[in-house]
Structures are given as structure tokens and as C-alpha cells.
Amino acid sequence: MRVFHLSAECYPVAKVGGLADVVGALPKYQNRAGLQAAVVMPFYNRKFTQENTFDIVFRASTLLGTRRLYFEILKESTDKLGFELYLVKIPGLIDREEVYQYPDETDQFIAFQIAFLDWISYSQQTPDIIHCHDHHSGLVPYLLQHSRLYTRLANTPTVLTIHNGQYHGAFGWNKLSYLPEIDMSTTGLLDWGGSINPLAAAVKCCWRYTTVSPTYLTELSLQSNGLEYLFYLEGHKGSGIINGIDTEVWNPKTDAMIPGKFTIKQITAGKRVNKEALCSRFGLSPDRPLISFIGRLVFEKGADLLAAALEESFNEHPGQFNFLLLGAGEKDNERELIELRNFYSDQCNIFIGYDESLAHLIYAGSDFLLMPSRVEPCGLNQLYALRYGTCPMVRRTGGLKDTVIDFGDDGGYGICYNNASVEDICHSVTRAITLYKNTAHLERLQKLMMALDFSWDRSAKEYINLYESLKPTI
């Protein structure tokens, strides 16, 4: 079965968040299970594309409205990622460094999708499944069925995975002419709230959609930035499949990015080596419990609550724990956190920026990982934390609810709370400090965490079963 995954991100080619981790791992595991899964993404001028070799497998031009675009499809020459990687390159539009946030982002992603469809259509490829990830490829299910150009592929089953239902990629009707040769009687399928809404169009036109956790599936019909009723209407097509993690990239036994490699047997000594390295780099005492945060500093992640909650906790427990943050995002959040660090420099350090190896060291060297998310479709950070024996402190929402059991409950290992609020965060900090004092209990829980299996093996099979169910029944 030949599957194309369409995505804006893919680790290690270009990563902004968890979407990249998923698209960089799922196809690899699917291939091991016997599929032919490939990834197609926009070309970015970054380290990976500069340091690897590519073959040009297709070259043509297409139209974006009246603008003629010359595009190439590049294939990574060695398949070293465990899947075929194809990049769509369009000079001046899809050959820049950043993944998001260009003013012409709408044009960038429409052009990406048209180039992909032109390529598979003209080169006579017949994939068994087209798997779209988030709104960046959300127009594909619509175009396949309602553009005259792609009639040959109209019966190709499409699967949409929603990693983040807050972002829809909506744009104005003035860009309708960018969509090639569509049947004008079907434009209602593109509409939501008076705009062309690629995520809504994908939910309407895909054969099936999945969310990255079962709980997030139910949450979408309650909170999805205006698409609630659509998810209610289309719910029969949806299912929740929890993300896995790439246990080769995230393996404390072999991780080249951490100084102290460890297995479940040397958990205490191993974590200590990493904690000392981390604390010495950030000027913190390794003898206090270390609570960390990694992630995008945005409202969804509860980043705006951190400074107030930490300030209150530092005052309540002076000198009794340390806090370390790695992240970037909203400037106001960044400023508040820097101010917090300046005031509580003995207990707190803040690294504003993106640093993949530092993230590994933080998962390995921290005792606790704080995630007070308001919205968390799956969340990978808590899974990485668990793999490195670090206790997640999570709000019960989305995938956090599906993957972390409170240590006070049967079989539990984490710290859970119900509200994204300063009060609940402070209470979880108090529980973490108390737990840390009971060394034997914490070590028992750490062993439980490290023994959990969140590898992709199971979830990759669930996707394959979903694909199988869409095979033509002749």
C-alpha cells in the first residue's frame, strides 16, 4: 500500500513542534510494518536541505491565479530517514528558511498543494492513500474531488489527521481563483464563517479524519475555534489515535545529546549525571527538585500562567525547588519570564529560544516536567519525560488526560490537575516537592514511567487498519 503523508513539518528536516516529530516517525514505523509510506513537504532552506543530497524527480510549471510558478520535486537521495522524502520547491515562494509566518503563507501552502497534485497527476502515480496533516494540506481532499484537473485521482481515499484544531488557515474569497479549475457549484464545501477555510474543507471532504488522542476527538466538538458544529456534524468520520514516540531518537540508553546514558536499572545515578550537567549550565543547585517547562510560549500551553504561578510557589517554598524553562513565543510571556528569572535567579533560569539538544538534556536531567496546557491535542513532551523517568505535572486535557495517570490513583505515576489556573499549578508544585522528599516512592514511580510503552508500533498499526478499511471493495 502506497501512502503519501503531506505535511508542513517533518523531523529532522524542519521542526517547529510535535507535528514534525509525528511525521518524521509514523511513516518509518509504517514502512517497517510493510507499507510504502513517503513524506511530501515544502522545501525549506535549512540545515537538513543544505547538508543532504537530492535528486530532481519532476519539474513543471503551474498557475496560482494568474501567477505562473515553476516548481521542482526533489527526492532525498538515500532514503536514510526510513521513508522516501519529497520536497516541493518553488523559487521565491517555497525555498525560504522559516516554516511559518511569512505574510504570503496562504499562497505558500496553496501552491504546495497544487504542485503536489500536479506532480502525482501528470507523473501518473496512483497512491492508495493520501494522508493530510493539519490545514496546510487541507485543500487536497477537496481539490481531488472537485477540480477537473485531477479527475483521474478523484477516488483516492484521503485521511486527515488533526494535530491542532485551533488553526484553520482561513483566507478570503478573493483568492478563490487560486484553486485550479474547480466545479463552481461545490464552493460551499470550502466555506466556513464566510471565508475559505482549509481545515473545514478537509473535514468535510476527507474520507476519514483522526485526532491525535481520543479525548481530543470529543473536545473538538466543544472547542475548536469556531468549527465545533462541523465536528459535531462530521463526527461519524472521526476517530482518535494516540501519538507514539520515536524510541530510537528518544532513548536514554543511547541518546547522544545527553552526558549520562541510562536504563531503568541505573535510573537514579543516570539521571543525576544529567541533572548535574543541566544545573551547572544554568547555575542551579542540583540538590533541589528541578521542575522544568519546554514548549511554545502561547496561551494554549498555559504559558501566560507560568510567571504568576512560579512567583507564588517560590514565595510559598523559598529555596525548596528550582524551575528551568526552554521556550519561545509570545513576547509578553517571554518578558514576564525573564523578569521572574531576574528576581528569583537562585531558583530559576529561563532559556528563550529553540534548542533540540537542550530539550533532550532537560527531559533527562529534570525531576518534573510542568504542562499546564489549556489545549493539548496529544502532547509529546509528557511522553518524552516519561521515557526519561521525569514525572509529568499535567492538566487533564486532550492527550495529557489519555497518557498520564495521577500517582494517587491505581497504577499512576504523574501529577494531574483539572484547571489551567495559578492555583492548580501551585498545588501541583507543592505535591512535587513533597513527592521528591520521599526518595523511595519517587524512584518506584520513575521505574514505572520508564517501563511504559508509548512507541509508535501500536498506533502505526491503528492507522494501517484505518487505511485498510478504505480500500475499494470490488
Ligand code: ADP
Ligand atoms: P506542540 O507541537 O503543540 O508544540 P508537542 O508536545 O506535541 O507540542 O511537541 C513539542 C515538540 O517540540 C517536542 O519535541 C518538544 O521537545 C519540542 N520543543 C518545543 N519547544 C522547544 C524548544 N524551545 N526547544 C527545543 N525543543 C522544543
Ligand code: GLC
Ligand atoms: C500539535 C499539538 C500537540 C501534538 C502535536 C503532534 O502541535 O499541539 O498536542 O502532540 O501536534 O500531534
